[in-house]
Amino acid sequence: MGQEKRSPGFYILAAFFVLFVLFLYGPLSAIFILSFQGPQGGLTFPLNGVSVRWFQNLFEQQAVGDFGASFSRSLTLGLMVMAATVVVSLLAGLAFRRRFFGATPLFYLTVASLVVPSIIVSLGIGVLFQQLGLRPAWFSSAYGAHMTWTLPFGVLIMFAVFNRFSPSYEEAARDLGANSWQTFRHVVLPMIAPSLIGVGLFGFSLSYDEFARTLMTSGSSNTLPLEIYGMTTNVTTPVLYALGTVTTVFSFLIILLTVGIIYFIGQRRSRS
Amino acid sequence: MNNLLSRATPYLQATPLLVILGFFLALPILLLLVVSFWDYDFAGMYPGFMTFNYAETLGSWVTWKTYGNTLKFAAIVWAITAFIGFWVAYFLAFHVRKASTQTVLFLVCTVPFLTSNIIRMISWIPVLGRNGLVNSALVGAGIVDQPVEWLLYSDFAVILAMVHLYTLFMVTPIFNTMMRIDKSLVEAARDGGASDWQIIWNVILPLAKPGIAIGSIFVVTLVMADFSTVQVMSGGQSASVALMMRNQMSLLQYPAAAANAVVLLVVVLSMVAGILRIVDIRKEL
Amino acid sequence: MTDMIKKTGISRRNLLKTGAAAVAGAAVGSGAITGFPTIWAQNPITLRQFGTGVSNLNAIAEKCKEDLGITLEMTATDSDAAAQRAVTQPDSYDIADIEYWILKKVFPTGVIQPMEISKLKYYDKIVPLFKTGKLTPDSVIAQGTAPHTVGFVEAKDSKEFAKGETEYFTMVPTIYNADTLGIRPDLVGREITTWADIMDPAFKGKTSILNIPSIGIMDAAMIMEAMGNITYADKGNMTTEEIDKTIDFLIKAKQDGQFRAFWKSFDESVNLMASGEVVIQSMWSPAVAAVRSKGIACKYQPLKEGYRSWGGGLGLAAHLEGAQLDAAYEYINWYTSGWVGGYLNRQGYYSAAMDTAKEYMSEDEWGYWIEGKPAQGEIKAPDGTVMEKAGAVRDGGSFLERMGHVACWNSVMDEDRYMVRRWNEFIAS
Numbered sequence: 003m004g005q006e007k008r009s010p011g012f013y014i015l016a017a018f019f020v021l022f023v024l025f026l027y028g029p030l031s032a033i034f035i036l037s038f039q040g041p042q043g044g045l046t047f048p049l050n051g052v053s054v055r056w057f058q059n060l061f062e063q064q065a066v067g068d069f070g071a072s073f074s075r076s077l078t079l080g081l082m083v084m085a086a087t088v089v090v091s092l093l094a095g096l097a098f099r100r101r102f103f104g105a106t107p108l109f110y111l112t113v114a115s116l117v118v119p120s121i122i123v124s125l126g127i128g129v130l131f132q133q134l135g136l137r138p139a140w141f142s143s144a145y146g147a148h149m150t151w152t153l154p155f156g157v158l159i160m161f162a163v164f165n166r167f168s169p170s171y172e173e174a175a176r177d178l179g180a181n182s183w184q185t186f187r188h189v190v191l192p193m194i195a196p197s198l199i200g201v202g203l204f205g206f207s208l209s210y211d212e213f214a215r216t217l218m219t220s221g222s223s224n225t226l227p228l229e230i231y232g233m234t235t236n237v238t239t240p241v242l243y244a245l246g247t248v249t250t251v252f253s254f255l256i257i258l259l260t261v262g263i264i265y266f267i268g269q270r271r272s273r274s
Numbered sequence: 275m276n277n278l279l280s281r282a283t284p285y286l287q288a289t290p291l292l293v294i295l296g297f298f299l300a301l302p303i304l305l306l307l308v309v310s311f312w313d314y315d316f317a318g319m320y321p322g323f324m325t326f327n328y329a330e331t332l333g334s335w336v337t338w339k340t341y342g343n344t345l346k347f348a349a350i351v352w353a354i355t356a357f358i359g360f361w362v363a364y365f366l367a368f369h370v371r372k373a374s375t376q377t378v379l380f381l382v383c384t385v386p387f388l389t390s391n392i393i394r395m396i397s398w399i400p401v402l403g404r405n406g407l408v409n410s411a412l413v414g415a416g417i418v419d420q421p422v423e424w425l426l427y428s429d430f431a432v433i434l435a436m437v438h439l440y441t442l443f444m445v446t447p448i449f450n451t452m453m454r455i456d457k458s459l460v461e462a463a464r465d466g467g468a469s470d471w472q473i474i475w476n477v478i479l480p481l482a483k484p485g486i487a488i489g490s491i492f493v494v495t496l497v498m499a500d501f502s503t504v505q506v507m508s509g510g511q512s513a514s515v516a517l518m519m520r521n522q523m524s525l526l527q528y529p530a531a532a533a534n535a536v537v538l539l540v541v542v543l544s545m546v547a548g549i550l551r552i553v554d555i556r557k558e559l
Numbered sequence: 560m561t562d563m564i565k566k567t568g569i570s571r572r573n574l575l576k577t578g579a580a581a582v583a584g585a586a587v588g589s590g591a592i593t594g595f596p597t598i599w600a601q602n603p604i605t606l607r608q609f610g611t612g613v614s615n616l617n618a619i620a621e622k623c624k625e626d627l628g629i630t631l632e633m634t635a636t637d638s639d640a641a642a643q644r645a646v647t648q649p650d651s652y653d654i655a656d657i658e659y660w661i662l663k664k665v666f667p668t669g670v671i672q673p674m675e676i677s678k679l680k681y682y683d684k685i686v687p688l689f690k691t692g693k694l695t696p697d698s699v700i701a702q703g704t705a706p707h708t709v710g711f712v713e714a715k716d717s718k719e720f721a722k723g724e725t726e727y728f729t730m731v732p733t734i735y736n737a738d739t740l741g742i743r744p745d746l747v748g749r750e751i752t753t754w755a756d757i758m759d760p761a762f763k764g765k766t767s768i769l770n771i772p773s774i775g776i777m778d779a780a781m782i783m784e785a786m787g788n789i790t791y792a793d794k795g796n797m798t799t800e801e802i803d804k805t806i807d808f809l810i811k812a813k814q815d816g817q818f819r820a821f822w823k824s825f826d827e828s829v830n831l832m833a834s835g836e837v838v839i840q841s842m843w844s845p846a847v848a849a850v851r852s853k854g855i856a857c858k859y860q861p862l863k864e865g866y867r868s869w870g871g872g873l874g875l876a877a878h879l880e881g882a883q884l885d886a887a888y889e890y891i892n893w894y895t896s897g898w899v900g901g902y903l904n905r906q907g908y909y910s911a912a913m914d915t916a917k918e919y920m921s922e923d924e925w926g927y928w929i930e931g932k933p934a935q936g937e938i939k940a941p942d943g944t945v946m947e948k949a950g951a952v953r954d955g956g957s958f959l960e961r962m963g964h965v966a967c968w969n970s971v972m973d974e975d976r977y978m979v980r981r982w983n984e985f986i987a988s
Contacts, residue, residue: 103285119499
């Protein structure tokens with residue numbers, strides 16, 4: 003691990019990593035190519051001409067469903083879930099650093115949240131809302147349903163984060179006379195900030211993607227994955243692939259932005 | 275006073291989690307438990323206390339076979355993702371030197387996961403199909419005469435798609451724990467004359483165990499509860515526990531589906547308990 | 560114009576016959592019909608409808624807004640989710656667009672309120688298939704959950720289906736069709752005449768059936784009977800022995816590798832066919848059209864045993880009352896008044912009120928889609944793309960030929976609990 007030269011292991015692992023990335027992006031490239039399908043083309047190879055018809059079509063009215071409205075619902079929901087996931091997981095992560103009564107049952111409840119099949123959670127929440135006389139909607143019941151999905155991820159990642167988090171930093175801060183809020187704000191938070199961003203991204207993408215848990219909880223309006231699925235019950239076109247391509251490009255932009263933020267935080271920290 | 279506050283802190287911190295999961299998870303599960311004892315026929319459900327749904331679920335070879343099949347998927351997908359996850363995370367954490375490069379490479383891995391699951395799954399179909407990219411290439415290159423049929427609508431396709439969909443869930447926690455490993459430990463081991471393999475085996479692997487355990491929990495639970503990947507990639511020819519439930523739900527046979535869900539919950543929770551028995555991820559918090 | 564339509568409401572039959580051409584000429588595509596009260600413009604009303612993407616079309620919502628001023632919020636789901644939502648979340652919709660076979664289970668839960676037939680303007684335009692089960696007076700009633708068997712109830716609060724026509728309609732039928740085998744004539748290479756042909760060893764690994772238990776079992780039943788393996792007392796309501804025999808047969812075929820995949824959504828059936836994964840499969844008529852529109856040869860193959868049919872309709876949510884209920888009736892009357900019917904017919908489905916739909920179709924369209932005549936000019940899809948060239952004849956022929964040869968409907972059986980268990984065995988085997 004010296005700074006001077008790379009071991010042969012490095013090259014083998016680097017090759018492995020490249021293969022892994024190719025594997026991840028491989029099928030996406032099929033989507034990418036097919037999204038330029040000609041106007042008469044279908045969802046499968048071979049290409050039937052080349053056009054940007056389907057990218058235009060993305061912004062036109064579809065025979066069934068509505069990309070714009072469902073996308074904005076998914077985006078909003080994703081952001082709501084992201085915010086809640088970060089805060090709640092962080093708090094729970096901090097709580098679990100100490101022993102408290104009921105920690106084990108709560109931990110198992112969290113794991114159960116991952117385990118219960120999503121369609122069942124979905125149905126359960128839908129029925130529960132109906133029984134309580136509440137109206138299921140994407141911003142209420144589906145919001146909760148998504149959090150049963152993102153919170154276990156968030157909490158478990160916080161476990162991984164705090165797992166090797168040495169209390170000595172906090173002790174040092176306290177010895178220097180910082181109160182617990184100051185310790186948290188100036189010592190703990192900056193150290194775990196990148197992981198929190200990670201939890202947030204995870205939360206967002208899990209929610210943005212979630213299908214089964216939304217199925218019975220979104221009330222009268224569809225989120226994007228439901229809308230896409232609903233569309234496949236009628237004639238679908240490569241517009242779905244155009245959507246995939248646009249999403250991927252969009253994700254790249256978000257990632258770039260995130261990198262920018264991390265970089266910015268790093269700069270500020272090194273300055274102060 | 276201060277002492278009291280400090281003792282109350284973990285409770286206050288855990289409250290939001292408890293409230294959310296209590297309402298959106300525990301209550302629905304309770305509901306499920308109750309319904310699993312109800313009777314039903316083609317026209318409706320009847321409240322009652324029948325153990326019939328369980329008897330029917332547990333007494334049928336389909337259940338066992340389906341569990342067997344689902345566990346098989348879980349085991350294979352777990353093994354592959356754990357292997358990939360460990361080496362990818364190890365590469366990122368110990369071989370990439372600059373923190374910014376680490377972040378960028380890690381994010382490169384996450385981008386595909388931001389594309390809709392459904393789209394990512396169906397994108398395999400034009401790749402693996404009878405006239406898909408892989409087969410065209412194989413036939414074109416003269417490697418095979420006939421398109422390879424088992425690439426799509428097979429267990430192979432299911433596993434491939436699951437690995438594709440779920441690997442990040444393994445990479446992320448392992449990467450997270452590895453990043454927290456004190457580099458001086460590795461240096462010390464090296465100075466002590468340990469080989470790369472010895473360092474990996476005796477230092478990094480034990481310290482990365484909590485991450486591996488968390489990743490394993492993610493992957494195992496995801497695979498066990500999956501229905502859409504199995505359905506789409508096997509062309510409906512392979513069964514999974516959740517798919518079985520979905521078939522029951524599609525005909526509004528909720529009590530049977532609920533009983534099935536309870537059984538699944540018990541099975542997977544025991545699996546997780548098993549993982550935690552090997553690695554207590556809370557021990558070192 | 561306004562007066563004319565109002566009058567048609569009173570003495571529709573005569574006026575429609577004589578004035579049809581004139582009305583059609585003036586109204587097609589122009590959106591000129593204003594015969595419906597426009598109270599909704601002042602008193603904005605939104606109706607939430609959900610159902611499969613087959614009929615939850617944006618064009619319909621748009622036209623409805625234009626004609627009635629009612630905002631129709633449409634949500635498309637798959638048929639499974641539609642049924643679940645109908646039953647478990649009755650508050651989340653005003654209009655349910657579901658299939659008749661699942662209505663058999665949905666209606667008894669009390670989430671749908673029966674409609675008063677006296678309020679349905681075009682009730683007598685609805686084809687008799689949905690009232691008596693007979694398309695023409697001398698047709699044979701098909702087996703399975705035929706729509707008329709779940710179409711009526713005795714009283715407003717009744718949960719049990721009536722034997723015959725009553726004053727209360729459970730759903731207004733909207734869309735239906737007959738399914739058969741779709742084939743790739745270029746890859747099949749021989750005449751296909753019977754459901755049994757799907758089991759031909761020559762097509763090993765290149766066939767598919769539906770993966771929705773209630774529908775797939777009917778595909779299997781058609782195949783079983785065609786092969787002479789069994790004669791069902793009633794395909795649509797099998798005994799446990801019959802279910803056993805059918806599933807055992809399917810399991811054997813599956814293990815022998817006869818099937819390539821099972822499809823669940825419209826899209827999957829189109830892709831399986833278009834990509835050549837499958838050359839012969841149970842298929843919908845519009846799915847065949849979708850394959851063909853990609854320039855790939857595909858045929859909707861009529862078979863000697865007849866078709867497996869399905870139908871869907873609109874039901875009113877139990878919670879509807881007052882102005883919303885009035886608006887819902889208004890919407891349903893508008894739905895059956897012709898424009899939607901024409902629109903659906905032009906997609907290859909059938910409208911339940913054929914006479915009204917006719918007014919909104921050109922003579923050539925009507926001839927091609929409904930009467931089975933060769934197309935005079937190009938046949939275009941609603942979005943303007945050319946579907947068929949002049950001279951083309953629709954597979955399966957006319958409406959009467961297709962819907963007159965329905966052998967069975969998609970079904971919910973009394974033994975459905977047992978059936979699903981066995982179906983799961985089939986998938987697991």
